[in-house]
Amino acid sequence: MYKRRQFLHGSASLAALAALGPLLPSLSFAADGLIKRAIPSSGETLPVIGLGTSGTFNVDPNGAEMGDLLEVLRLLMDGGATLIDTAPSYGNAERVTGELKKRADAEGKLFLATKVSSTGRAAGERQIEASFAALQSKTIDLIQVHNLQDTGTQLQLLRELKEQGRVRYIGVTHYVESAHDDLLAVLQKEKAIDFVQFNYSVGERNAERRLLPYCADNGIATLINRPFLRGQAFARVRQQPLPEWAAEIDASSWAQLLLKFILAEPAVTVVIPATSTPRYMADNLLAGKGRLPDARQRELIVQAFS
Numbered sequence: 618m619y620k621r622r623q624f625l626h627g628s629a630s631l632a633a634l635a636a637l638g639p640l641l642p643s644l645s646f647a648a649d650g651l652i653k654r655a656i657p658s659s660g661e662t663l664p665v666i667g668l669g670t671s672g673t674f675n676v677d678p679n680g681a682e683m684g685d686l687l688e689v690l691r692l693l694m695d696g697g698a699t700l701i702d703t704a705p706s707y708g709n710a711e712r713v714t715g716e717l718k719k720r721a722d723a724e725g726k727l728f729l730a731t732k733v734s735s736t737g738r739a740a741g742e743r744q745i746e747a748s749f750a751a752l753q754s755k756t757i758d759l760i761q762v763h764n765l766q767d768t769g770t771q772l773q774l775l776r777e778l779k780e781q782g783r784v785r786y787i788g789v790t791h792y793v794e795s796a797h798d799d800l801l802a803v804l805q806k807e808k809a810i811d812f813v814q815f816n817y818s819v820g821e822r823n824a825e826r827r828l829l830p831y832c833a834d835n836g837i838a839t840l841i842n843r844p845f846l847r848g849q850a851f852a853r854v855r856q857q858p859l860p861e862w863a864a865e866i867d868a869s870s871w872a873q874l875l876l877k878f879i880l881a882e883p884a885v886t887v888v889i890p891a892t893s894t895p896r897y898m899a900d901n902l903l904a905g906k907g908r909l910p911d912a913r914q915r916e917l918i919v920q921a922f923s
């Protein structure tokens with residue numbers, strides 16, 4: 618487990634904290650206290666805050682943007698989190714993830730999640746081998762069938778890779794509410810799916826109806842994408858001060874309110890906001906600590922954003 622002194626290892630980390638300023642109640646930002654939840658199929662626990670990479674990690678692996686992204690990764694690890702979600706279809710994101718892992722000396726310290734988005738077994742095999750190379754990893758923690766593309770074929774391939782020990786967990790994803798019933802149908806038909814990833818937020822609550830209860834009842838881990846509606850969730854609150862009641866649930870920013878709203882659902886395993894901004898990474902990690910909203914406080918959050 619990372620210790621406070623390890624967290625304060627870099628001047629860039631200190632700069633990120635300083636930039637957070639009043640958002641941070643103190644420098645009490647060590648890994649201790651980050652909530653963890655179990656992956657039902659194994660019992661292994663994961664810190665509830667992860668990191669998405671869509672768009673944000675699609676940069677030149679030799680370019681200047683790598684500086685901030687390295688700091689984002691260091692903050693993630695030093696804050697006690699582990700999970701990064703990427704995909705072959707996110708431009709350079711897998712390569713950038715692999716390169717940052719090397720630069721941060723993070724081998725064995727991350728939970729790497731990627732996806733397969735191919736049609737046909739041969740194409741799936743080629744794409745997955747490219748993911749191993751890009752991520753510079755002998756094993757990948759989780760590979761998910763991206764947006765249910767050629768689900769049956771790719772799940773069979775993933776099961777074989779899991780049996781070989783090259784992939785630890787398998788899953789399926791989507792990102793629009795109109796696909797939730799399709800996700801549910803796959804979970805009901807295909808057995809032994811460890812993870813399902815989908816959209817859920819203050820602005821997109823359909824998952825509360827059937828998907829989240831199904832996952833809770835059937836022991837399936839969940840990754841939550843689009844927690845900030847790709848950043849659009851902040852439009853209504855940008856100029857407004859944080860309400861006083863936010864302190865009741867240990868939230869010191871609007872982003873933390875949005876993430877705590879999601880984490881209040883016990884069937885949520887990990888939420889994966891994307892960012893390329895170190896102070897946002899530090900901010901998001903704080904949402905994984907302290908109290909979570911009850912039903913009344915969740916309603917206040919909904920009202921604040923609607």
Ligand SMILES: NC(=O)c1ccc[n+]([C@@H]2O[C@H](COP(=O)([O-])OP(=O)(O)OC[C@H]3O[C@@H](n4cnc5c(N)ncnc54)[C@H](OP(=O)(O)O)[C@@H]3O)[C@@H](O)[C@H]2O)c1
Binds near residue numbers: 851901
């Ligand atoms: N089909 C799929 O499987 C699928 C689909 C969609 C998403 N996903 C996964 O889910 C991840 C998250 O979804 P998303 O990328 O669509 O959107 P998101 O996480 O809802 O929003 C990302 C945006 O929020 C901003 N942000 C992050 N933290 C913030 C904070 N503390 N304060 C203010 N702004 C903040 C980021 O700004 P900056 O960029 O300026 O830092 C970025 O523009 C993706 O990256 C991907 O890994 C998967």
